[in-house]
Amino acid sequence: MPYFVLTCTDHEGTLEKRLATRPQHVDRLQKLDDEGRLIAAGAHPKDPNDPQAGFLGSTIIVEFDDRTALDAWIEEEPFLKEGIYSHIEVKPFNKAFPKG
Numbered sequence: 001m002p003y004f005v006l007t008c009t010d011h012e013g014t015l016e017k018r019l020a021t022r023p024q025h026v027d028r029l030q031k032l033d034d035e036g037r038l039i040a041a042g043a044h045p046k047d048p049n050d051p052q053a054g055f056l057g058s059t060i061i062v063e064f065d066d067r068t069a070l071d072a073w074i075e076e077e078p079f080l081k082e083g084i085y086s087h088i089e090v091k092p093f094n095k096a097f098p099k100g
Contacts, residue, residue, distance in 0.1 A: 003039065003093040004070055006060040014084045015054045024078040029060070037063040039095065057085065061093060 010018070032038040039061035047053040058079075064070040070090065079085045 001037075001063045001065055002067075003061060003063050003095050004067070005091045005093045006062065006074070007057065007089040007091070008060065008079065008085045009057040009087055009089075010055050010079075010084055011086045013054075015052070017082055018055060018079065018084045021078045021082045021084060028073075028076075028078070032062060039063065061095075 029038055029041050041058065041060045043058045044056040045051055045053065046056055062070070062073075064073065067090070074080065074088055074090070077085070077088070080088060
């Protein structure tokens, strides 16, 4: 199965909505992790020492059968549906490390 890197960019001023929607977002990522298809995921804080400063977006590295399956998954992303992400850029990814 191919890997993909999702670069997700937040709209300005969405911190409260992000925090309220986060449990739904994390549940979906947990499901991928449980299936062994989540390679990495995390947010880009504006200030690593102050989460209340907000976020620039997120990076997610996943494994899907194909781009069509990934696109269907992205359509249901709570941060996108709730207007937190302004857009998601998708790039194919050749995983070299860690091995296994």
